Amino acid sequence: MSTTLKRIKEYIDFKGIRISTFEKSIGISNGSFGGQLKKNKTIGVDKLESILRLYPDLSAEWVLTGNGTMLKDTESYEQTIESLRKVIRAQEKTIAVLERFIPVKQ
Template identity: 50%
Template sequence: MKAIQRVKQYIDFKGLNNSTFEKKIELSNGYIGTQIKRNADLGEGVLIKILDNCLDINPEWLLTGKGEMLKSSKEYKQESFQKSKIDEPKTHYGNTVPLYDIEATAGVFEVFNNNPQSIPIEHITIPNLPKCDGALYIRGDSMYPLLKSGDIVAFKTIHDKYNIIWGEMYLIYIVHNGDEYFFCKFLKKSSREGYAEFISHNQHHQSVEFPLDSIKALALVKASIRFNTLY
């Protein structure tokens, strides 16, 4: 039996539903249900979240299936006391964020707006990472060599497209004249009223301009990850 099935047993035992459990351990909506249906493996980051937020669960049971589901009352009380004594507030650092594959989800707009249809393919944990809403793979070479195709960028969704920090790097979803575009670009204020300039890092790509009203979803790039080898 995989860990995801033991998680389901714990949820049922506690009288919770998947959605309530996901909120409790700060997972995206629909993640647990999807993993149960797939009988999928849980990543290290998700397991850590469960153990950090469900203090009564027995780590050995969760990871291996050995022993009892719950800690003894003595262990539970001692750990709860130690946690409350430390009283360390949750910060936005050491953040675990959902990793999306845009091609496998409902689309960029849904991911940026936390649509339940947008199921992450994994969760990643990065030490000292500022608060982010998600991460995704970069496609194309417009930001090369700063970013290359296959790199991962972590982003924070911006809900007010008129609150842009000019000069920063953004992920932008645009609908203009019936066409859809998805860019990773630097944004610069245009000399044209109501427009923004989209600037690539790659010197072989020319900058383009679009009306601010054409921006349907916007996210600030806060971090990037690059794999130098696949093994």
């Protein structure tokens, strides 16, 4: 059975984050996470809250229960990104048109 710490470790590995970087980001001392993992310990609520705040794509349900998927609904993120790209392309076209009206200095 997978524990909360093992699921967090799975996420860290998936994202390619070094454990020392992860520990520093959530405010725990170097080696703490690895030690807790090896001893099959638990993680405090304050640290769990930090993790979920700092890594917003991580599903809290998955971390706590193992149910669902590791990452939050990435499809909606991808749709948002694509929508923003469309807006940027439209703005670039508008800028190109407006730049034609700028007098050229000689």
